[in-house]
Amino acid sequence: MIPLSIPHLNGNEWKYIKDCLDTNWISSVGSYVTAFEEKVAAFVGAKYGVATSNGTAALHISLLLAGVENDDYVIAPNITFIASINSIKYCNADPILIDVDASTWQMDLDVLEDFLANQTILKKDGLYLKSDNRRIKAIMPVHVLGNMVDMKRFMDIVQTYHLEVVEDATEALGSYYDGQHAGTFGRFGCFSFNGNKIITTGGGGVIVTNDEVLAKKAKHLTTQAKADRMEYIHDEIGYNYRLVNVLAAMGVAQMEQLSDILKRKQEIADFYYQHLKNDHIDFQEITSNVDTNQWLFTIKTMQQKVLLKSLNENAIQARPFWKPMNQLRMFKNDLYIQQKDISNEVYQNCLSIPCSAGITTEELSTVVRVIKSSLINPT
Numbered sequence: 344m345i346p347l348s349i350p351h352l353n354g355n356e357w358k359y360i361k362d363c364l365d366t367n368w369i370s371s372v373g374s375y376v377t378a379f380e381e382k383v384a385a386f387v388g389a390k391y392g393v394a395t396s397n398g399t400a401a402l403h404i405s406l407l408l409a410g411v412e413n414d415d416y417v418i419a420p421n422i423t424f425i426a427s428i429n430s431i432k433y434c435n436a437d438p439i440l441i442d443v444d445a446s447t448w449q450m451d452l453d454v455l456e457d458f459l460a461n462q463t464i465l466k467k468d469g470l471y472l473k474s475d476n477r478r479i480k481a482i483m484p485v486h487v488l489g490n491m492v493d494m495k496r497f498m499d500i501v502q503t504y505h506l507e508v509v510e511d512a513t514e515a516l517g518s519y520y521d522g523q524h525a526g527t528f529g530r531f532g533c534f535s536f537n538g539n540k541i542i543t544t545g546g547g548g549v550i551v552t553n554d555e556v557l558a559k560k561a562k563h564l565t566t567q568a569k570a571d572r573m574e575y576i577h578d579e580i581g582y583n584y585r586l587v588n589v590l591a592a593m594g595v596a597q598m599e600q601l602s603d604i605l606k607r608k609q610e611i612a613d614f615y616y617q618h619l620k621n622d623h624i625d626f627q628e629i630t631s632n633v634d635t636n637q638w639l640f641t642i643k644t645m646q647q648k649v650l651l652k653s654l655n656e657n658a659i660q661a662r663p664f665w666k667p668m669n670q671l672r673m674f675k676n677d678l679y680i681q682q683k684d685i686s687n688e689v690y691q692n693c694l695s696i697p698c699s700a701g702i703t704t705e706e707l708s709t710v711v712r713v714i715k716s717s718l719i720n721p722t
Contacts (some may be wrong), residue, residue: 347660351700354600359592369678373588376519382598389551391558394586398513398535401548402430405531409507418482420450421686429639442681446628449492481507489638494520517605517636542597544590589715604700612637618711638700653717664693
């Protein structure tokens, strides 16, 4: 089996994890947690990092600290992994789903701008949806597959409407817009270290921010809001969202290899660009001024179902794109802003193919061969 995207554990993972076991520092307190937070924050260019149990927890806490409250709205793209929208629902808020751009697969800024101009009203205390007079508190850009929207235009738009920005940068460690790292444009940026991400802690996340007060608040909330080092005194509703030391140790080892992994990811992408370019396959268009991390290589083709079946029959793991959020049972009644429903087109035609950092050139060639031989009437 050629896997889709698996961890590349080729550094000090065993050494650092063994250190945790040898010293008995395996829970949520330990030097590796702090070191991991500092390394991630330093890499992306943020002042503070707060480790969490996963990327979803990072999004949830960030939304709460951005002031999202019961019955608020949060704007998000319709194409994303479900965690983005779940985190909004955890706040007892609802998403306003924005269709995506046909080429970049990111939130369509034309659709967003038209919606804000015609369906919302800006009052002294915030932005409101005209139809029901509910507050729109925040917006969550999702850097899908490590690509990004035009962040200059995006930030100009959201600042005009006084929206808090919580970046879902869970797929974008190593991605930059005009030299600025993903996750550092808004008040909060959130990263995921699930097993299939650029680097992994098995599970885990990090919130980054430049606000010291909010960073301390995030740490407080993610550690059950414990207010006394000795006594079990808790001063508000908190969450058990802590990353444990033994997993943070893996993260530290992974961060040491990140530059090499990013380089390899670009080599893999370049191989696919070179060998799969034809009339039947399109690639995600990388937004101007974006340097992407090439996290999960995904192609677009009218023959998606044919290729998916053929690849899996040949022991090559491939996956269709996420089902659009508006098509899921839980979110079908939420507001979906679209003009041509590009989300469904992307879903029906996109396919992610093997791109683990450890994939060999021989394996890449096998993937290409099977894809080419499976296409109907290839050019």
